[in-house]
Amino acid sequence: MKVVLSHLTKRFPNRNKKIKTEVTAVSDFDIEIPDGKLIGLLGPSGCGKSTILNLISGLEQPSEGRVYFGDEDVTELPPEKRGIGLVFQNYALYPHLTVLQNIMFPLENLKGEEKMSKEAIRAKAVETAKLVQIEDYLDRKPSELSGGQQQRVAIARALVKRPNVLLLDEPLSNLDARLRLQTREEIKRIQKETGVTTIFVTHDQDEAMSISDYIIVMKAGILQQVGRPQDVYDDPCNLFVAKFLGVPPVNVFDGMVRNGRLFIGENDVLGVSGLKDCDVYVGVRPEGYLVEEDGLLKCGLRSVEVQGRDTSIIATNAAAEGGSFRAIVIAEYAPDPKADKVNLNIKPNKVYLFDRDTEERISCSVSR
Amino acid sequence: MLSKNNKKAWLYLLPALILLLLFMVYPLIDVFIYSFEEGYNSASGVFFGYGGYNYSYVLHDPYFLQAVRNTFIIVIITVPLSTAFALLISLGLSSIKKLKELYQTVFFLPYVTNTLAVGLVFMILFRKTAYTDGLVNLLITFFGGETVDFIQGPYWAKMFVMCFYTIWVVLPFKILILTSALASVPQEYYNAAKIDGTSKWRTFTKITLPYISPMILYLVITGFIGAFKAYSDEVALFGTDLNGAGMNTIVGYVYDMLYGNSGGFPSYASAAAIILFAIVLTITVINLMVSGKNTANIG
Numbered sequence: 001m002k003v004v005l006s007h008l009t010k011r012f013p014n015r016n017k018k019i020k021t022e023v024t025a026v027s028d029f030d031i032e033i034p035d036g037k038l039i040g041l042l043g044p045s046g047c048g049k050s051t052i053l054n055l056i057s058g059l060e061q062p063s064e065g066r067v068y069f070g071d072e073d074v075t076e077l078p079p080e081k082r083g084i085g086l087v088f089q090n091y092a093l094y095p096h097l098t099v100l101q102n103i104m105f106p107l108e109n110l111k112g113e114e115k116m117s118k119e120a121i122r123a124k125a126v127e128t129a130k131l132v133q134i135e136d137y138l139d140r141k142p143s144e145l146s147g148g149q150q151q152r153v154a155i156a157r158a159l160v161k162r163p164n165v166l167l168l169d170e171p172l173s174n175l176d177a178r179l180r181l182q183t184r185e186e187i188k189r190i191q192k193e194t195g196v197t198t199i200f201v202t203h204d205q206d207e208a209m210s211i212s213d214y215i216i217v218m219k220a221g222i223l224q225q226v227g228r229p230q231d232v233y234d235d236p237c238n239l240f241v242a243k244f245l246g247v248p249p250v251n252v253f254d255g256m257v258r259n260g261r262l263f264i265g266e267n268d269v270l271g272v273s274g275l276k277d278c279d280v281y282v283g284v285r286p287e288g289y290l291v292e293e294d295g296l297l298k299c300g301l302r303s304v305e306v307q308g309r310d311t312s313i314i315a316t317n318a319a320a321e322g323g324s325f326r327a328i329v330i331a332e333y334a335p336d337p338k339a340d341k342v343n344l345n346i347k348p349n350k351v352y353l354f355d356r357d358t359e360e361r362i363s364c365s366v367s368r
Numbered sequence: 369m370l371s372k373n374n375k376k377a378w379l380y381l382l383p384a385l386i387l388l389l390l391f392m393v394y395p396l397i398d399v400f401i402y403s404f405e406e407g408y409n410s411a412s413g414v415f416f417g418y419g420g421y422n423y424s425y426v427l428h429d430p431y432f433l434q435a436v437r438n439t440f441i442i443v444i445i446t447v448p449l450s451t452a453f454a455l456l457i458s459l460g461l462s463s464i465k466k467l468k469e470l471y472q473t474v475f476f477l478p479y480v481t482n483t484l485a486v487g488l489v490f491m492i493l494f495r496k497t498a499y500t501d502g503l504v505n506l507l508i509t510f511f512g513g514e515t516v517d518f519i520q521g522p523y524w525a526k527m528f529v530m531c532f533y534t535i536w537v538v539l540p541f542k543i544l545i546l547t548s549a550l551a552s553v554p555q556e557y558y559n560a561a562k563i564d565g566t567s568k569w570r571t572f573t574k575i576t577l578p579y580i581s582p583m584i585l586y587l588v589i590t591g592f593i594g595a596f597k598a599y600s601d602e603v604a605l606f607g608t609d610l611n612g613a614g615m616n617t618i619v620g621y622v623y624d625m626l627y628g629n630s631g632g633f634p635s636y637a638s639a640a641a642i643i644l645f646a647i648v649l650t651i652t653v654i655n656l657m658v659s660g661k662n663t664a665n666i667g
Contacts, residue, residue: 057563058563059563078562079562079565080562080563080564080565081565085563086560086563088556088559088560092557092560094557094560094574094575094578095579096578096579105564105574106565109564109565109566109570110565161564
């Protein structure tokens with residue numbers, strides 16, 4: 001089922017009761033989430049991601065705006081009437097119930113016409129447990145399971161009612177690194193198998209990029225950009241999005257455009273067309289450099305690091321943010337680690353220009 | 369062999385251990401020995417020999433049997449009722465938002481009030497004298513009932529006041545414990561239950577109650593122990609001649625045997641104390657065994 005958030009705003013009273021001004025957690029959030037997709041809601045901590053999730057689930061009421069599931073306005077509906085499943089960050093499994101009892105719990109709540117027989121409840125719970133591959137642990141208590149297994153139980157409990165929308169709040173944050181890789185594939189698989197519209201919240205861009213059909217990037221309660229992960233990565237709409245996506249992060253230089261040429265510091269590095277003279281921020285992806293004898297960007301060389309399959313160089317340049325930057329280069333072209341200088345050329349398709357004041361992306365074409 | 373760390377641990381425990389041995393273990397053993405010394409004379413310090421006569425005497429003493437009966441009635445009535453009331457009040461307290469602190473303070477006040485002062489108030493409320501029937505009797509007559517002297521009247525009336533009073537006195541502590549236990553239930557569970565469409569009653573029985581069950585168990589066990597050791601509450605209501613009032617408790621009997629008008633019999637007192645100890649121990653073990661199966665294992 002598609003989910004439409006129409007101009008959602010959520011304000012909270014200030015925690016310090018003496019301050020009368022309200023805190024705006026979500027501001028004029030307007031988006032249509034397509035049916036049957038896996039959507040990553042991405043942003044730094046405290047940017048209002050979880051608030052969005054709570055607004056969709058109905059645990060919070062928006063200050064302004066409406067929430068639609070399909071064509072139905074669900075803004076006034078309580079959570080249990082919305083047909084959603086929610087997986088909490090710490091799973092919130094009932095500690096005194098077994099795995100099976102936890103999964104059966106939502107079905108046992110059904111009343112009236114929806115009421116199910118004990119056998120039907122059990123059968124459905126077991127079926128859902130099989131879907132998340134937890135059927136061998138049905139009689140265990142949550143405390144006897146690993147974090148990843150608890151996660152599966154939580155997903156099963158959220159899915160057992162066959163919700164229209166599945167919401168996951170930081171689903172991987174409580175897992176260790178290896179389990180995190182496994183589990184995110186698992187979430188992808190479960191989503192594909194059930195076809196349920198799934199929205200998950202994360203602050204980890206790697207997580208969001210790897211499994212989402214679409215990502216929604218937000219900052220300080222404001223929607224920044226929506227799109228397929230690779231599209232957003234390749235075509236960020238502002239400096240924040242460019243910096244937030246990608247590991248290592250994008251390099252930012254102080255630059256300027258003069259007579260159709262782009263300068264980083266003193267170095268004339270690329271040609272620019274369709275842009276008047278102005279000062280800009282230049283964003284360059286770490287993989288956007290070529291080490292070349294006649295490279296136009298003259299830098300100092302601090303070190304060369306080999307990390308697994310990547311070779312990266314730490315170069316210094318007065319115009320770079322923080323004075324130095326990291327570039328990932330092809331191993332065979334890596335400079336001599338003993339050298340103290342390195343010349344780099346920049347791949348035009350890995351360069352973004354941003355307005356100095358608004359930090360918005362400037363559209364123009366860049367060439368060698 | 370003791371490791372270095374182990375020695376250190378014992379060293380740190382030493383002050384507490386010495387005090388415990390001196391003031392807990394030694395008197396316990398002493399009381400145990402006293403209880404078997406027949407014909408002990410507290411003035412001369414001599415006795416005839418060892419035997420079970422003290423126990424036989426105590427168990428045949430009608431005052432002791434009365435005390436045991438009173439104690440059991442108080443325990444059986446007040447412990448479940450006070451725990452249930454405390455739970456109801458705590459649930460009420462945790463669901464209100466306005467003036468929550470004020471109400472919490474009000475409910476906690478009896479805890480910091482002197483037992484004797486509370487007893488005095490109860491006497492004024494319940495006593496019937498030549499001059500006045502007392503407030504409670506006024507209410508009873510207002511609703512068309514017969515007046516009763518709750519302090520010096522029939523046994524059931526005195527027992528009613530006694531239980532009322534005991535519940536009133538133990539309630540605040542239980543409310544305090546239960547409100548904090550209720551506050552410790554993570555909000556996520558309630559949110560999860562809300563999303564699953566769980567009814568209020570089911571949320572309470574399936575989530576809240578199991579989560580706070582260890583605390584309820586704690587309150588029941590300490591409640592049992594406290595009620596078995598009751599004495600000062602009885603004095604506050606009925607004065608020091610509890611045998612005369614027919615409202616004595618086991619601890620009251622022990623006191624009377626030591627220092628009361630009929631006192632001067634430490635051997636009888638010791639025997640009664642050991643019997644009380646055995647009763648409390650048995651009840652606590654039963655409690656733990658019964659609840660061990662039913663208490664949720666949170667963790």
